[in-house]
Amino acid sequence: MITEEIKNKLRAIVGSEYVLDSEIDRFGYSYDSSFVQFSESNQPDVIVRPANTKEVSAVMSLASSMGIPVTARGTSSGRTGGSIPVSGGIALSLTRMDKIIEFDERNMMVTVGPGMRTMELYNHCAEKGLFYPPDPASWKYSTIGGNIAENAGGMRAVKYGVTNNYVMGLEVVLADGSVIRTGGKAIKNVTGYNLTQLFVGSEGTLGIVTEIVLRLIPMPAARNTMQLMFPDIEQACGTIHAMLQSGLVPAAAELMDHTSIQAVARHRSLNIDPAIGACVIIEIDGEDDAALQKQASGIEETARRFSAIEVRTAANQAESDDIWSIRRGLSSAVGAMAPNRFGEDISVPRDAFPDMVRRIRDISEKYSLTIAVYGHAGDGNLHPSVLCDMSNPEHAGKVHTAIGEIFDAALQVGGTLSGEHGIGITKRSYTEKALGTAGIEAHKAIKAALDPKGILNPGKIWEQPVKEGN
């Protein structure tokens, strides 16, 4: 596959310290945060860790001339296998490119390398009073480059949008090693195709992003947290819709169903009234405390109309942290309920949220599988977690059928397969259903135009034969 001669060329490009090919290292770069099973066929032949655009470009020209697959990765915290090098070749780790390249306060923009962790970027901007809003749950350990590749969302999407809403421009190394710049700092820009947005969410299949220009907004001066408890999901969703329609836009509106609430209760040894069928955690922000007060009373009034059992507004930071810790600990709490968990990431039109939850409940009953549902109710992105024991043959047989039906239901209500995790390999068998044959053909045409040899992250997003022997 990759000869010692090629490895030596790679060593000459990035330095021998930054080329890894031991058995231990090849295994270490063969998985991500999805639960794709370990396999030797997922191992890269070599891991290459470039320090700058020039090195990425040189690696790509070499890979292109030799037809070697290249799979870019940040910290591999993805949930769908997007960074798993399923065709071997080079795992291109971009974590050394982790610097702020320019902080442009006057234009309120920051230029950053793809390997910087998102929370570090947020903190850096926050110190200067500027706000980078996208906050995927993984923001502490995921990289901004990975966020771009998956077009990551987060809790603040309802008010502030997702990653692509902040990307102004990119520097991209193409499959053949040539370097292009898309977009830029000009707010209005219609020169040529909007390639910037084409690369955002392309999961490393079209090019390697080496520099990112992001726009920032002023940091809201005041923030607070509210916790609303309802007898059922319907009232919870009703409250959120009524709020949004009346102009009360929260910075985040996170919803948990009965199963999720009880999972947290068990995990943290809390007593939560079993009559509570849904919990909504809301973040509000504004220019001062008076603005927050006004929003909080508006939200409380709306919630009461929808028969809220309890409305709690945090009195201080500690209470606020306490409320958020319930949401942050949720994934682990749900995960602890069963040996295996399949966490999905469907996204539906906001008004279809209660209908979608009902459909998931029906599927849960039909297959006698526990499915915890939580998600970003403000933007229609749900995370149904199918809890099971794959060592139990009865479960193993039906789990994937149930997940398939969840995807079907999402498409039926006008939604989609993934809100923020991407397709990677775990959802690629459903893509054609979501996009249609012509839709897939359009994708393939774009892919072929930008990556004619098919070396960039092959085997992702839709099903395709994996190339052998190159």
Added chain:
Amino acid sequence: MAEMKKLLIDAAAIARECDRCGNCTTVCPLYGEIDIESSAARGKNNLTLGLAAGVVKASPALLKAANFCLLCRTCAENCPTKVRTDEVMIALRQHLTDELGGLTAKYRMLGTIMKTRPLVKLAAFSMAVMRFLHINRFVPRGLVPNENRRSSFTAAYAGPALLGQPVVPWESTIAHDSRVAYFHGCGMDMMFPDAAGSSIKLLEKTAPGKIQDLANKCCGLIHLAHGMRNDFIDLAKENIRLYENTDIIVTDCASCSSTLKHTAQYFEDDPEWRDRAEEFSSKVMDITEYLTRAGYRPQQREGVRLTFHEPCHLGRGQGLRSQPRELLKSAGEYVEMTGADVCCGGSGSFHLDYPEVSERMLEKKRGNIEKTGAAIVVTECPACLARMQKASRDSNGKFIAMHISQVI
């Protein structure tokens, strides 16, 4: 063979709790130095699972990856699912040592010295001689550290005012008829005999004339950590027998107290020893914990600025964070350093295996100590103290390093 398999099965059962999120990569001190997957807990847990699944082979390279771990528990403390990666690594090292056959000569030698009391004494004696002749500085990596003495601390900071002062009364929550024993740490005896002596004097103050001084065996941490589990079990049994007529076992080495407290878990499947081990572990107290419970307060607050390096085995290992700091606040002008709980890179013999990484970690630690402007960095583990001595030397005497028993 069955035993070997069980170790791997147990290790994999813990490792399977890993959600592969990568949070550990933001806190692991080793990932901070070498940022590749196998450095942090996610990589190590998955290597363990890969081995169990047959995708990774048992190899010296795998053992090397398992040894590249400080067992500092920083990952576990920050992990959303609290995966006990340190226990996974201890089990994996044992499994691989059994599987691959044979220990490295270095661990075997260290293990044998620590298992044999006369050899510990001999090592202590030779280190004392080297210090006396001032030739210890020629031994590389600070292996034979200098020791600062309590008497020089008292002379420098306490002055004559200490004499004739009324004793500050203290309130103890320890039963007055408790039988209290001092547990000798090998590292303390070998490298820091003056500090060990100071510890015994402190214990004497809380229970005059009643402190038991039994000829204990090594706590066995080095054996447990490096694939000599049978030796660990033998040592533990001897210590369990030895302290059957003791109510409280106090040690001034954080690694010993943590290991002794966790000893019971290694006897869970042994019906003959389980209860005795449980009782033994429940008797163990770290000296800072004991002194706090005994209501002890330093008898005079000095005008010297102190800072504290928190040993991994004290803070994360036993949850003892406020106790040493409160004692130090009463002893001098206490300043908390940045990253006080970050591992110094000593970690038993880690600094011998990975001197460069360990050096870089110590550099950061030294910087943080210097920033406090403290005259003395205090700690409570001989491995840490030896590293602090090295940091002190590297700082050209901007600060000195002492054991907590020498300043309170």
